[in-house]
Amino acid sequence: MLDRFLLNISNNVNLRSIVKRKTLTESPGKNYVDMVTITNFKSKKQKKIIFITARVHPGETPASFVCEGIINYLIGNSEDAAKLRDYFVFKIVPMLNPDGVINGNYRCSLSGYDLNRIWHCDNKDSSPEIYYTKRAILEQEKCFLFIDLHAHSKKKGVFMYGCQSRASPYISRHIPYLFWKEIPSFNYYQCNFGMRLGREGTSRLAINRLLNLPYCYTM
Numbered sequence: 001m002l003d004r005f006l007l008n009i010s011n012n013v014n015l016r017s018i019v020k021r022k023t024l025t026e027s028p029g030k031n032y033v034d035m036v037t038i039t040n041f042k043s044k045k046q047k048k049i050i051f052i053t054a055r056v057h058p059g060e061t062p063a064s065f066v067c068e069g070i071i072n073y074l075i076g077n078s079e080d081a082a083k084l085r086d087y088f089v090f091k092i093v094p095m096l097n098p099d100g101v102i103n104g105n106y107r108c109s110l111s112g113y114d115l116n117r118i119w120h121c122d123n124k125d126s127s128p129e130i131y132y133t134k135r136a137i138l139e140q141e142k143c144f145l146f147i148d149l150h151a152h153s154k155k156k157g158v159f160m161y162g163c164q165s166r167a168s169p170y171i172s173r174h175i176p177y178l179f180w181k182e183i184p185s186f187n188y189y190q191c192n193f194g195m196r197l198g199r200e201g202t203s204r205l206a207i208n209r210l211l212n213l214p215y216c217y218t219m
Contacts, residue, residue: 002095005068006034015075017041018085025124025132029099029110033129035136038074039089040082047086048144051137053093053203056116057107058100060151066219067094067149088144091136096129116148119206137207145175145215148203158183159190161218163208171214 010021020037027033039047054067074081074090084090095101099110109115111126124131137143147160160179162172172193180188199205208216 002064002098005071006036006094009036009071009075019075024093024136025128027097027099027110027129028126029102031098031102033093033096033098033133035133036071036092036094037089038071038085038092040085043086045086046142047089048142049089049091049140050145050147051091051140051143052147052149053096053133054149055094055101056096056148056203057114057150058097058104059106062151063149064094067092091140093133093136096133098129116203117201119203120201134206134210138210143211143213145217146204146207146211146213147217147219149219155190157187157190158185158219159187159192161204162191162193163195163204163214163216164193165214168214172216175215175217 006021009015009019012019018038018040020041022035022037024033024035052067052070054063057063071092071094074084097105097109097115099105100108103110107114109127109129113127115127115130118127119130119134121127122131137146158179160176162176164172173191176186176188176191179186195205202218204216204218207213
């Protein structure tokens with residue numbers, strides 16, 4: 001489904017001024033890990049980067065549907081989508097763990113790793129999916145926002161986990177608060193901004209610390 005979806009987008013001549021598709025790496029199972037870049041490529045404005053990843057845990061299928069919705073919205077004809085493309089560059093990795101999805105795993109990769117616990121490591125042989133995605137994120141000089149899309153096994157609705165720093169304890173709450181005000185399905189009171197021990201290898205904590213970026217979230 002994802003291959004067909006991305007192929008339709010990349011083959012659409014009407015979208016070539018706003019969409020580019022790139023393969024970051026091959027997984028251990030020889031499946032492609034693709035990145036989609038969406039922006040107004042004709043605009044000369046200085047733009048900030050929004051990086052979105054999804055489906056690191058194969059069993060969390062709602063993440064793929066949300067990611068597909070985000071892509072469809074951003075390539076759409078609405079005035080708001082056009083403004084977003086003018087002011088931001090969206091870099092989206094819609095499936096971080098294609099091996100796990102294809103082989104029916106619930107949480108781990110074909111190598112046996114929970115890929116959302118090894119973002120603080122660098123092993124391009126056993127986990128090239130994370131190694132090359134992290135390289136792509138660290139290459140961005142103006143990264144403004146990072147979101148990793150998941151699905152929860154028990155909680156309902158839409159909510160975020162952030163990274164609360166001691167220096168600025170409330171800054172990571174800004175974007176979830178704005179979402180809460182604008183999106184009826186978003187539940188601010190389900191959000192959590194603590195940084196528990198044992199979560200150092202998650203994408204949001206690793207990117208938060210590597211880039212000193214307050215706006216890093218699991219959604």
